[in-house]
Amino acid sequence: MVASLNTHHGSTIYFQPQAITDPLKPVGMAFQNLIFLPWRNTLKNVLLPLEMVQPYKRTFRQNLAQHEKSALDLLAMVGSQGFQKAYP
Numbered sequence: 882m883v884a885s886l887n888t889h890h891g892s893t894i895y896f897q898p899q900a901i902t903d904p905l906k907p908v909g910m911a912f913q914n915l916i917f918l919p920w921r922n923t924l925k926n927v928l929l930p931l932e933m934v935q936p937y938k939r940t941f942r943q944n945l946a947q948h949e950k951s952a953l954d955l956l957a958m959v960g961s962q963g964f965q966k967a968y969p
Contacts (some may be wrong), residue, residue, distance in 0.1 A: 917969035924965035929954040 894901045917926045931937040931948050941948065956962055 893904070920967050921969050922968050923956065923961065924949065924952055927955060 932941050
């Protein structure tokens with residue numbers, strides 16, 4: 882409900898101490914199952930949240946090299962180095 886994926890019915894949700902009436906920008910979600918978009922390679926799937934969410938969205942292209950390096954480091958951390966160009 883906080884991310885506006887579901888609507889509430891007759892109740893109020895509070896966050897720091899305001900009632901939530903619209904989606905909150907600092908709130909994200911994580912899927913329980915691994916979800917990769919099949920038309921994007923592994924690296925582009927890892928970068929997707931930065932392309933979509935502020936404050937990263939605004940400067941994504943200017944900082945692409947830095948974001949790609951961070952994404953490659955994350956892939957290496959989980960043993961997926963070398964798969965950045967692979968498709969799901």
